[in-house]
Amino acid sequence: MDSSPKILIVDDQVNTCKSLQAILKKSGYSSDFTLNGAEALKRVQEGRYDIVISDIRMPGMDGMQLLEELKKAQPSLVVIMITGYATIKSAVEAIQKGAYDYLPKPFTPDEVRVILERAVEHSRLQAENILLRRQLQANRPFGNIIGNSPALQRVFEMITKVADTDSTILLTGETGTGKELVARAIHDRSRRREKLFLPLNCGSLAEGVLESELFGHVKGAFTGAVTARKGLIEAADGGTLFLDEITETSSPFQVKLLRVLQEGEFMRVGDTHPLRVNIRIIAATNRDLEEAVEQREFRQDLYYRLKGISIHLPPLRDRPDDIPLLAYHFLAKYRGDRKAERIDPRAIKALQAYKWPGNVRELEHVIEYALSMAEGDTITITDLPEEFLSREADRVSSQESWAAAPFSKAKEEFEKIYITRILKESNWNISEASRKAQMFRQNLQQKIRKYGIKVEEEKEGK
Incomplete structure (x- = not known):
């Protein structure tokens, strides 16, 4: 069975499509392309794709409309948006609506390869999450004892x-x-x-x-x-x-x-x-x-x-491969009428890297906490308790992490984690946090809004 990702390129410029195809082929990936959004949506609905690379500005159904329809048709689909300098704001909006990343024009082969490698890994983890949910729905001969390790x-x-x-x-x-x-x-x-x-x-x-x-x-x-x-x-x-x-x-x-x-x-x-x-x-x-x-x-x-x-x-730290299955089990147990139905792959990795002194019982409490923090349909790493956020900040600050991501993406990840930590250390007081960070208060507030950091909710929870 072929395990390579199925990639679809969508752009009204045939030269852009062929250029991307050539870059992907050199990196060992096969791909299809189409010149309009409606045809792309039809193809995704008819045959499963893992990754879609789409331009934002296209005649007829544009990239933003296509993104919304693709996410309805296949929520786990990884979508990368192609954008010119003048539409960077639209690219950020697309990410907020579910796009995985964006590729700025003009792009180099190296930029494409870096983003795609990360997207392929993300797609693989998404597929694993879907498999985990299916396994949970299947009959479990040992009841609530969860795991395959x-x-x-x-x-x-x-x-x-x-x-x-x-x-x-x-x-x-x-x-x-x-x-x-x-x-x-x-x-x-x-x-x-x-x-x-x-x-x-x-x-x-x-x-x-x-x-x-x-x-x-x-x-x-x-x-x-x-x-x-x-x-x-x-x-x-x-x-x-x-x-x-x-x-x-x-x-x-x-x-x-x-x-x-x-x-x-x-x-x-x-x-x-x-x-x-x-x-x-x-x-x-x-x-x-x-x-x-x-x-x-x-x-x-x-x-x-x-x-x-x-x-x-065995302690939970000795069976990290069981953690995603357990996490989804507790997600289903405590979800109720909340929106969250998925766990971001980065959050799963953070859970697997933790030592779990309280074992499965502690994991259960962490997922229950994360569900109460999550606002959308996905539990992200920022919804986890503070100790996980601190560990992620240390990971993001490592040289390997910087090297694995485009500069703009790495900078945004660091900013969100850094600002969240500064706010927590300042008891969610924006004035104090701005002094510690040596930032103007107005600039800090803009960053808080940009990254959706929930200051007022955290204050009320104190």
Whole structure:
């Protein structure tokens, strides 16, 4: 299958079309051309193109009208506008309406090659985003556990292997890696799936409350116990009990839990008669259990009982290829009636470059935040939290980044990021920001309007 981009040139001047075709051919790209906008639109509608290079000024349907119609027909289409010096203002307007970039006349072969290389990469990433959305719409056998990375595939294999046994399972991994989702997936594939799956975070409850919550209590067991109450162990009989943060429990509690695992017996708080129960226990921790045993913070006998089948969940930073799929999953989850339905490729790259100390849970919060910031139909890098903008500013300031973009484009990217950072450092006070930047206040305001920086909204959010 041919993976080279399909390019269409649109200009009423045949010499311009042939000149561009020759430049593209030398760079290894094949292309078609047409001399009017109506024919270009018809071709895009009939056969898929990845990139369109169109003049702005043409008789009949001009470039601006064509751009609007092309975006309706194929929203992911990458459009580059050709413009003369007198129509630079129109080119900027075209970019605001969805054009990827503009090519000023007269252009050199090198200028064409640089812009096109970036456009081809952008088109490739757009295609990947479309594929990701389609994958999300397909049936997912593991529910809300999202990803195709080898590390996650190994987790899926383990889930499939152990699900239909009654073995106790230990899940390990950093906070936010999705341990409860994995526990639920195991339960849903087990013979116990018709019974309850009950989760309990052991670290969120004081010891006395934890014991009563898990084992239940008899009437009069303690002050306030006016009636007997079943605990989660009884409620989960025949099903699965998920105990998160198991290392945060006390040694006496661990002794009682060990008895449940070994004998299938427990006693309610304040009772002297053991009760039998048939449950599966899945425990989880974000700590090193061996280290906890060595430091006498966790009982060795319970550790050996739990570690028989252990599944480790990889941190998000070790599976960056899963980040776009996850980002679109959370976009669909939180979008509601908001306009944003896509994520800009540069924003995706920024997400993939981040280390994610909070893992998938942190990514979920970032996408939810970005959705509330986005104004159009696309989440851009400036909609992400400040730490991503700072990292992007550092990237843009690098020598490699300057070399990869035309001067005008690189200058605009830097200006927007620089001004946004200065405003944030000045608590969104324009006068203070203009002093720091050593700019006239009026000039700074013009830049703020040009780049659509939302000063008033940021002030209100303080």
